[in-house]
Amino acid sequence: MSDNLTAPEQKHAEATPAAERRTLLEVKGLTMHFPIYGGFPFKRKVGAVQAVDNVDLTVAEGEALGVVGESGCGKSTTGRLITRLMEPTAGTITYRGQDITHASRRQLSPIRSEIQMIFQDPYSSLNPRQTVGTIIKSPMEVNGIEPAGGRTKRVKELLELVGLNPEHYNRFPHEFSGGQRQRIGVARALALNPKLIVADEPVSALDVSIQAQVVNLLKKVQDELGIAFVFIAHDLAIVRHFSQRVAVMYLGKVVEVGDRDDIYNRPRHPYTHALLSAVPEVEIEDAEPRERIRLYGDVPSPVNPPSGCRFRTRCWKAQDKCATEEPPLVQISGNRDGHLTACHFPEEPTTQARGEDVVLDPALQALEAEHAESAESAVSDKD
Amino acid sequence: MLLEVRDLRVEFTTREGVAKAVNGVSYEVAEGETLAVLGESGSGKSVTAQAIMGILDVPPGRITGGEILFQGRDLLRLKEEERRGIRGAEMAMIFQDALSSLNPVLTVGDQLGEMFVVHRGMSKKDARARAVELMDRVRIPAAAQRVRDYPHQFSGGMRQRIMIAMALALRPALIIADEPTTALDVTVQAQVMDLLAELQREYRMGLILITHDLGVVADVADRIAVMYAGRIVETAPVHDLYKAPAHPYTRGLLDSIPRLDHKGRELYAIKGLPPSLTAVPPGCPFHPRCPMAQDVCRTDVPPLYAVEPGGAAGLATGEGRGSACHFWRDCLEGTGSR
Numbered sequence: 145m146s147d148n149l150t151a152p153e154q155k156h157a158e159a160t161p162a163a164e165r166r167t168l169l170e171v172k173g174l175t176m177h178f179p180i181y182g183g184f185p186f187k188r189k190v191g192a193v194q195a196v197d198n199v200d201l202t203v204a205e206g207e208a209l210g211v212v213g214e215s216g217c218g219k220s221t222t223g224r225l226i227t228r229l230m231e232p233t234a235g236t237i238t239y240r241g242q243d244i245t246h247a248s249r250r251q252l253s254p255i256r257s258e259i260q261m262i263f264q265d266p267y268s269s270l271n272p273r274q275t276v277g278t279i280i281k282s283p284m285e286v287n288g289i290e291p292a293g294g295r296t297k298r299v300k301e302l303l304e305l306v307g308l309n310p311e312h313y314n315r316f317p318h319e320f321s322g323g324q325r326q327r328i329g330v331a332r333a334l335a336l337n338p339k340l341i342v343a344d345e346p347v348s349a350l351d352v353s354i355q356a357q358v359v360n361l362l363k364k365v366q367d368e369l370g371i372a373f374v375f376i377a378h379d380l381a382i383v384r385h386f387s388q389r390v391a392v393m394y395l396g397k398v399v400e401v402g403d404r405d406d407i408y409n410r411p412r413h414p415y416t417h418a419l420l421s422a423v424p425e426v427e428i429e430d431a432e433p434r435e436r437i438r439l440y441g442d443v444p445s446p447v448n449p450p451s452g453c454r455f456r457t458r459c460w461k462a463q464d465k466c467a468t469e470e471p472p473l474v475q476i477s478g479n480r481d482g483h484l485t486a487c488h489f490p491e492e493p494t495t496q497a498r499g500e501d502v503v504l505d506p507a508l509q510a511l512e513a514e515h516a517e518s519a520e521s522a523v524s525d526k527d
Numbered sequence: 528m529l530l531e532v533r534d535l536r537v538e539f540t541t542r543e544g545v546a547k548a549v550n551g552v553s554y555e556v557a558e559g560e561t562l563a564v565l566g567e568s569g570s571g572k573s574v575t576a577q578a579i580m581g582i583l584d585v586p587p588g589r590i591t592g593g594e595i596l597f598q599g600r601d602l603l604r605l606k607e608e609e610r611r612g613i614r615g616a617e618m619a620m621i622f623q624d625a626l627s628s629l630n631p632v633l634t635v636g637d638q639l640g641e642m643f644v645v646h647r648g649m650s651k652k653d654a655r656a657r658a659v660e661l662m663d664r665v666r667i668p669a670a671a672q673r674v675r676d677y678p679h680q681f682s683g684g685m686r687q688r689i690m691i692a693m694a695l696a697l698r699p700a701l702i703i704a705d706e707p708t709t710a711l712d713v714t715v716q717a718q719v720m721d722l723l724a725e726l727q728r729e730y731r732m733g734l735i736l737i738t739h740d741l742g743v744v745a746d747v748a749d750r751i752a753v754m755y756a757g758r759i760v761e762t763a764p765v766h767d768l769y770k771a772p773a774h775p776y777t778r779g780l781l782d783s784i785p786r787l788d789h790k791g792r793e794l795y796a797i798k799g800l801p802p803s804l805t806a807v808p809p810g811c812p813f814h815p816r817c818p819m820a821q822d823v824c825r826t827d828v829p830p831l832y833a834v835e836p837g838g839a840a841g842l843a844t845g846e847g848r849g850s851a852c853h854f855w856r857d858c859l860e861g862t863g864s865r
Binding site: 214321324352353354356357359363378380381384385418419422423436438442 | 567568682683684685712713714715716717718721739740741742779780783784785793794795796797798800801
């Protein structure tokens with residue numbers, strides 16, 4: 145299957161500097177609070193899950209923006225708001241200069257075909273009672289699009305484009321494996337020649353050897369068709385591979401955003417730093433010693449997030465100021481253009497190993513102190 | 528040797544025919560050693576573990592051959608009552624999904640204490656005290672209060688800590704962890720993995736870590752066994768394997784990972800799909816996807832060759848490397864086509 149994937153051409157997306165490209169999508173102050181109802185005998189609003197809070201993002205034409213974060217950070221909600229599957233509580237979404245935040249169904253219809261979505265679960269996102277042909281054709285039918293040569297011909301072209309056999313047009317989703325189903329999902333997203341695809345964890349349900357196939361397919365689609373992507377994932381390595389720019393989210397906020405290399409090589413926000421250091425990595429011989437930052441505890445509840453900086457409860461640099469004043473997302477000194485960080489006390493711009501590990505989990509700290517000796521002796525025994 | 532699995536075979540009867548989920552698997556775990564069993568879904572890694580624990584669903588599954596020697600005893604010859612005494616007390620398992628592995632209508636204290644009541648005949652009060660101790664041991668804050676909480680009141684990472692506490696309760700000699708951190712976020716994953724590794728080192732337990740994540744393996748395992756279509760295709764000390772894989776499947780997996788410190792263009796992707804277990808290809812099961820496949824691969828099943836240095840003697844002592852590839856030499860030297 146991967147034989148069908150030709151090596152990508154020189155990426156025109158990367159060849160053009162970001163500033164020269166036109167903004168496709170602009171999100172300002174995007175907020176989504178899900179109300180919680182409770183009480184007896186009359187239910188009333190008792191609180192809100194602050195899933196997304198005051199998020200600013202921009203996506204340029206043909207650009208891939210990666211959105212990373214842990215579960216509950218609001219990255220999927222952001223994706224659904226951008227595609228207008230949900231209506232935000234506050235903020236504006238501007239697509240090609242047009243405000244679509246509260247656009248009606250009718251106003252949205254010309255834009256719907258340009259913004260498509262690829263879902264995480266290739267099993268529940270395809271109708272099991274429709275053939276692949278019907279599934280891929282239906283967006284064209286709904287939007288009344290009649291491509292040259294007919295819809296069936298277009299479906300076959302799409303199947304070929306995503307590396308499936310066009311003869312399988314009449315098969316049902318259950319006849320395909322997970323990776324192939326995800327290809328069907330990609331073909332469906334491409335059916336309307338979109339300008340922007342929001343891909344929500346497109347490979348995390350797939351086996352390791354299949355993930356690479358689908359990532360390559362998406363990258364090929366992005367490079368050759370010049371489609372802009374919002375690539376939502378928790379896998380930092382895949383986001384790095386796929387995206388030109390990366391936004392890091394924590395508890396409903398964007399804490400850091402910038403060019404891929406800035407985020408991965410010169411993270412300034414402590415959370416970005418910790419997240420990068422927590423990724424278990426395939427050991428490479430002669431690799432520089434990696435620093436480890438072990439955060440304490442879990443992500444706090446978005447119903448009642450910490451005041452000030454939301455990361456402060458797990459941050460080793462937190463001071464009084466962090467509890468009272470929310471850090472703005474700005475370009476801090478030492479950062480390059482477009483690299484924004486929301487932190488009062490940013491990190492040094494490096495990922496070089498520091499002298500000591502930062503271990504914030506007292507459980508681990510105690511364990512490590514207790515067993516440092518026995519561990520050392522065990523290591524020396526082995527040698 | 529703590530655990531020796533010899534030529535284990537497990538079959539499942541399915542509508543499509545007989546699926547050979549485990550097809551002649553052998554591995555060993557020494558005291559205090561961590562063996563990582565790596566494979567994709569359907570490779571037989573979890574079924575092997577279930578056979579060792581004695582929690583295989585029979586039927587549809589059945590063990591058709593081999594032996595599982597645990598501290599010298601062949602578990603497959605023991606009566607069910609004898610196995611029940613071993614399970615939980617001498618070997619324990621940690622599952623991927625802590626929420627569905629814990630009983631939602633019992634407090635975590637009751638569930639932890641039950642281990643002591645059933646296996647050690649303790650009173651409920653003593654068992655409760657031990658449960659608090661255990662929760663403290665896995666560093667759950669305010670253990671004395673939280674012992675009365677129900678599983679849903681804990682976060683994912685905390686629930687997995689309770690699973691670890693439960694597995695450790697009776698100080699087993701062997702722990703099998705089946706994807707223990709897959710359902711957790713990266714920062715929490717790191718905490719749980721570190722905790723597990725530290726406790727294992729302290730109690731000198733054998734640990735079988737079943738995972739599909741090559742990164743997790745690199746951090747904690749001593750040895751690694753790579754499974755594909757019910758067989759072990761490569762086994763080696765972790766660092767040797769990562770440095771120079773001796774099987775094209777392993778090499779493909781390593782090449783297909785986008786690395787943080789590599790700026791990737793196109794990812795290497797293993798072509799095709801894993802085979803259906805009811806229709807495993809003849810010869811080497813990997814040959815339809817293998818870039819190095821030759822005629823011999825289509826007809827002859829490769830045995831687990833001893834990889835130099837170390838050779839056959841090394842493989843027998845569990846120190847050496849093995850590869851089930853006719854062309855392991857080419858693969859090791861990186862000369863085979865990719």
